[in-house]
Amino acid sequence: EPEVTQTPSHQVTQMGQEVILRCVPISNHLYFYWYRQILGQKVEFLVSFYNNEISEKSEIFDDQFSVERPDGSNFTLKIRSTKLEDSAMYFCASTAPTSPGELFFGEGSRLTVL
């Protein structure tokens, strides 16, 4: 069964460092998302991406965040200068054109900022 894959599964970084989280969405999907979940808290929307541009973004998605689809398969989230409060699970999701309401999630990348 096709699935969304995310790498790395866990990354530890120093405050102020740049981090890139990678996602490979399901191949025929056209809509892509990043969410984050701070331990024990709710799943927060960061950004959605369609047709090679940002569709929607939240207040959390400030200038230190960026997304890119550098080729036909990868979808990346970059955090330019990490802060302690960026420590969270980051989930990538994608949806098919025929069922845009059904998000398929990856297993997440755990980011720990020290």
Place this chain on the structure above:
Amino acid sequence: SQQGEEDPQALSIQEGENATMNCSYKTSINNLQWYRQNSGRGLVHLILIRSNEREKHSGRLRVTLDTSKKSSSLLITASRAADTASYFCATDWSTGGFKTIFGAGTRLFVKA
């Protein structure tokens, strides 16, 4: 905020009992979805109900939607220990864009 809010925050039941979780939201929606998350894992889509639907079934799951009250419920019948997880409702904006917002979730614990 458009976010759905679930209640209860936590629910503990015996295996075989039914579990009911509720969700309320604030703005008009295209559809409402329910997801499940096992601890530390990704979310798994369970069921989607459109704004013009009132009830939907999928196996042991039953979802209702009341757009006049801006609320939905998820019923899991004959619960099993394996149903232990967090359950989230999520809503899509009806004003365009692709933005699915999740509620805070209900943590369900099913005791064997």
